[in-house]
Amino acid sequence: MKFMYEYCIKYFDTRHLVIAVNPNRIELYESLLFFERLPASTVNHYDFANGAPAVGATLDLSKALVRFKTVYGEKRPLRNLYSYFVETTLANIDLPPRPLHTTNDPVLTPGLMDHFFNRRTQVLSVLEPHDRALLRSIYRGTSLEAVLPSAGVKEVAMRRHPRYSIRCPARLSLGHDGKGGEELSTVLTDLSEAGCRVESPAQMEIGQSGMLEVELGPRCHSLLQVQVVRSVRAPAPVRRYALRVIHADDNWTECVHALESGLTFSDLLGGVPAGAAEACV
Secondary structure, three states, rough: HHHHHHHHHHHOOOOEEEEEEEOOOHHHHHHHOEEEEOOOEEEEEEEHHEEEEEEEHHHHHHHHHHHHHHHEEEEEEHHHHHHHHHHHHOOOOOOOOOOEEEEEOEEEEEEEEHHHHHOOOOOOOOOHHHHHHHHHHHOOOHHHHHHHHOEEEEEEOOOOOOOOEEEEEEEEEEEEEHOOOOEEEEEEEEEEEEEEEEEOOOOOOOOOOEEEEEEEEEEEEEEEEEEEEEEEOOOOOEEEEEEEEEEOOHHHHHHHHHHOOOOHHHHHHHHEEEEEHOOOO
């Protein structure tokens, strides 16, 4: 469970866990880990559990963190699940290196997409026209476009530039050319060629400009000239803002192009700046 928590929080930026367990074990997950049982009835013969009965449950990891601290935060170490999951570091949990601080690894090739979502299931064909158009807009210009269904409506680019999930530490220096202004510690949560989103506990003013220094990967840094263009809804106390990239350096441009063209991890590794790729060797 500790390994799964670390993987979800630190490596994949996962929000929800969904489990299927034997009905005689579900109370353990509900009482200790605060999973919530799904409303559907028990499955008497669950194929993925060798035909055993199963019941589903889900856990919102962002809410679980708060509840763990409330319930377990003051308990002694052997009973403190908050400390175990959140604060304890285990030497045998060694997450695989990535060239960039991405929160997912691309794995779908056109063949896999077609096999699982057109042939084995009909997931793509039953999408609403708006969802089909959005999907085609996201993958326009890639080899995946060939296996996607027609939108059935006039297709337009719903996003001028595709956005990519990432979680990078950054520092934002506001003010003219980033000098003489306030310096804020932020986290980049997504990026595109023309902009990015950041999270910060500090409040920013719309229209402010400055310099953003980003660690895109273990050995890959970028310096951008940016402007705060709008606030984005986020759960308190987090504040989230959209930034427009006024000027980007070569590392930023290379990383965005690698994310745009890479369908698999190997593709991504071959397109990022040399320093970032060396971090995975």
